[in-house]
Amino acid sequence: MKKIGFLSFGHWSPSPQSGTRSGADALLQSIDLAVAAEELGADGAYYRVHHFARQLASPFPLLAAAGAKTRRIELGTAVIDMRYENPLYMAEDAGAADLIAGGRLQLGISRGSPEQVIDGWRHFGYVPEEGKSDADMARRHSEIFLDLLRGEGFAQPNPRPMFPNPPGLLRLEPFSAGLRDRIWWGAATNATAVWAAKLGMNLQSSTLKFDEGGQPLHIQQAEQIRAYRAAWKEAGHTREPRVSVSRSIFALVNDMDRAYFGGSEGEDHFGYIEPEKRAVFGRTYAAEPDVLIEQLREDQAIAEADTLLLTVPNQLGVDYNAHVIESILKHVAPALGWR
Numbered sequence: 105m106k107k108i109g110f111l112s113f114g115h116w117s118p119s120p121q122s123g124t125r126s127g128a129d130a131l132l133q134s135i136d137l138a139v140a141a142e143e144l145g146a147d148g149a150y151y152r153v154h155h156f157a158r159q160l161a162s163p164f165p166l167l168a169a170a171g172a173k174t175r176r177i178e179l180g181t182a183v184i185d186m187r188y189e190n191p192l193y194m195a196e197d198a199g200a201a202d203l204i205a206g207g208r209l210q211l212g213i214s215r216g217s218p219e220q221v222i223d224g225w226r227h228f229g230y231v232p233e234e235g236k237s238d239a240d241m242a243r244r245h246s247e248i249f250l251d252l253l254r255g256e257g258f259a260q261p262n263p264r265p266m267f268p269n270p271p272g273l274l275r276l277e278p279f280s281a282g283l284r285d286r287i288w289w290g291a292a293t294n295a296t297a298v299w300a301a302k303l304g305m306n307l308q309s310s311t312l313k314f315d316e317g318g319q320p321l322h323i324q325q326a327e328q329i330r331a332y333r334a335a336w337k338e339a340g341h342t343r344e345p346r347v348s349v350s351r352s353i354f355a356l357v358n359d360m361d362r363a364y365f366g367g368s369e370g371e372d373h374f375g376y377i378e379p380e381k382r383a384v385f386g387r388t389y390a391a392e393p394d395v396l397i398e399q400l401r402e403d404q405a406i407a408e409a410d411t412l413l414l415t416v417p418n419q420l421g422v423d424y425n426a427h428v429i430e431s432i433l434k435h436v437a438p439a440l441g442w443r
Contacts, residue, residue, distance in 0.1 A: 109148020114160030123421035171205025183290035185216025186242040191249035202280035214290030253284035301335035325405035348411035355431035393435040
């Protein structure tokens with residue numbers, strides 16, 4: 105059995121060809137798709153966060169709204185760029201959204217990918233310490249955030265407060281018990297996956313990762329997941345970790361599917377997402393269900409993971425994306441033992 109959810113970047117464009125023409129459209133359709141996915145029996149609604157872009161940017165209002173409109177489905181991010189985050193304010197927002205959702209948040213965090221502007225985090229007021237990189241800053245913000253989610257008091261109370269205080273040092277409120285165990289790290293390398301395991305975070309691996317051997321994405325990801333699980337065991341954590349991989353998967357069951365995705369590229373390719381950092385980009389799986397089942401059976405990383413996130417073309421509208429999700433749940437997942 106596997107948890108199956110969707111991952112949306114929340115793209116929007118004023119183009120007449122787009123079914124998502126404004127920021128309002130992107131947000132409201134993201135909520136509607138979470139509701140539809142829950143009704144179809146999917147397990148998760150996840151959203152990507154990008155700044156300075158016509159995409160989803162501030163996740164917590166969206167997660168809270170989706171949490172209020174759904175009852176069962178997990179609600180998450182993949183990922184929040186921690187270079188841009190104030191970890192204290194984020195802990196308050198995350199706690200509030202998780203309480204509204206009844207403890208269903210699954211927050212993916214990471215260093216993030218290249219953004220639309222140069223050093224965008226500087227505009228948010230964050231600068232790496234002397235001798236440190238922006239990636240170091242993201243990891244430091246993450247460590248502070250994780251520590252805050254333990255719920256321990258750290259702030260000295262005012263002896264003459266406006267309202268009565270509980271005894272001892274004060275923590276941030278609202279506090280949501282259990283959220284600390286539902287934080288994931290989006291890892292682009294084996295080393296950062298191992299680092300995440302040591303800190304007790306779950307693992308997210310995307311449709312791309314930095315190339316560490318020249319093999320296809322699914323083989324490199326499977327190696328990454330095994331390294332992560334070994335590090336988790338060595339760290340002595342008492343709970344079982346969770347691992348997700350993201351894939352672009354389309355079951356071609358009608359003429360519209362074939363028109364949109366019938367000619368999709370069926371091979372991984374290598375390129376550069378950042379200067380001097382070669383990456384492997386995962387293929388798009390698009391085929392008739394019987395062919396798709398056999399192709400996915402060979403994906404080693406999907407086999408290693410407990411959660412699969414389906415990347416969705418959100419600008420094609422809620423109804424079509426619900427169809428994409430339903431096609432996998434109905435025509436593909438049962439044959440692979442995922443349902």
